[in-house]
Amino acid sequence: MIYVHIPFCRQKCSYCNFHFSTSLSLKDEILKALKKEIGLRKNELNLANLKSLYFGGGTPSILTPEEIMMLTDEVLKYFHFDPDIEITLEANPDDLNKDFLSGLSKTVVNRLSIGTQSFHDEDLKLMNRIHSGAEAEDSIKRAQDHGFHNISLDLIYGSPVSDFEVWKNNLRKAVALEVPHISSYALTVEPKTALNSWIKTKKVPSPKDEEQQKEFHYMSDFLKDNGFIHYEISNFAKPGFYSRHNTAYWNNEPYLGIGPSAHSYNGRDKRSWNVANNTLYIKSLAENKFPSETEILSEKDRYNEIIMTGLRTASGVNIARLEESFSSEILDHFEKELTKGLQSGVLKTTENHLMIPEENWFLADGIASDLFIL
Known part of the structure; x- marks a missing residue:
């Protein structure tokens, strides 16, 4: 499988340290470097057919449909696609407008992973998300209207600004939207983030382990009662809708990571990772050098x-x-x-x-x- 990391975000979330940029000139340079890296590393995966292509990172939906197809075509130059290949795009709800979805529906992308996080506005404010709960719901319905039915939602539980009833309502809405896959994670507090600072200054309370555990177990029971299979700790799917990409990680299968800070693994004893700095990444590839470090396990x-x-x-x-x-x-x-x-x-x-x-x-x-x- 191939993972393409897009190092751009429209906002800096309060619970992560991810860098962000919307510079058009930098985006063009990154796209050029991504194409270069794909070509230089074409022989690293010895696969008859590629079963998963995943656009993730930052916010891949910051790309235009034409740019997504350009990168897909570049991969297709060097790899054979399985007839049933899973091609996933991570997207923020605020990017999924009608024009974008109309263009995207004409590409080979056949799965969306939407960073909903919550349908509760107070949760979204805490996470510094641009979209509202209603906009998150509308974006999913728009995607379905444009032919995207293999959709995964990201949901965060254990927020200190909501309660158990809010979490129940989040799950009810997700099920009502008839999406076939849900990934759900406990809210974590990372060092050097806005959320960490707010907790230290008592602007918001710290997440409570016992509340997160209660919400986790309720989620597992509720989603199973509604036809989902709890196939990994943080992942639930309707039959036939397991994430092939993530399943390959859990099964220790080889993967090739393209882009700044992307990781790769040969399936045996070698792991490598690209530099996170965009400028160094671009410079290295302009000189036909691999912008990565390697570790022998x-x-x-x-x-x-x-x-x-x-x-x-x-x-x-x-x-x-x-x-x-x-x-x-x-x-x-x-x-x-x-x-x-x-x-x-x-x-x-x-x-x-x-x-x-x-x-x-x-x-x-x-x-x-x-x-x-x-």
Whole structure:
């Protein structure tokens, strides 16, 4: 799969550190560099057919439909597309106007991931989002009117400026809109963000773990009751609508990341990442140099990563794969910690797969870390 990172945003969200820019000249330079990088790295993925192309980052919907097709055509020069390829565009609700959607419907993009975050205006103000709850709802309906039905919504739970009833209403609206995929994450407080500053100065209260856990479990039950499959801790889908792109990450499949700060992985032991600085990225590619750093993963790193990603999913970790891939030292540690986890009930095994029981998913990071080798 290929991930194209677009390093532009229309606003700086209060809960992240993402850089933003709307400079047209810089955008043109970035697009030129993206095309250059795609060509230089055409031999890195040894795939018969590309199954996922994902435009993410910042705000890819800041691009015009013509620019999106230009990048897609550049990828198609060097890679064969699977007949059933998933081509996803991340979008902000405020970008999904009729003209943009009309143009986008004529491209090969067949899936939208919309950064709704919430249908509650106070939540959106806290996150410094431009759109309102009503505008978020309208943007989804417009996208459906223009033929986009494979839609994923992002929702944030655990906001300190809303309550349980607001969260219930968010979920009811998402279900009523008949979208087939929902990704939902707890609101987190990152250092050096506006939200962190507001909490320190007591302008807003800090998110509460117990409230977030309550909302997480309600979400899981409610969405399953409405036909969704809880296939990964933060992801729910109707049958046939799992995100192929994200599933490839969780299954440790190879991927190629194009663009500033994008990451790549060869599916075995090598990870690389591009520089985040736009100017350095452009300069390197103008000189036919890769703007990236590389890390060779140790056996312990590879083991920890398989445990971390696999235990986030409903399918879990394939124990046979572990036994085929790692040394006796690694496996001895795994067996020891596995026994502890099974005895305490925080882990279970089914058909030679190790998984975390769904009632413990909210605590999955801590449970998985107990199996890590440090």
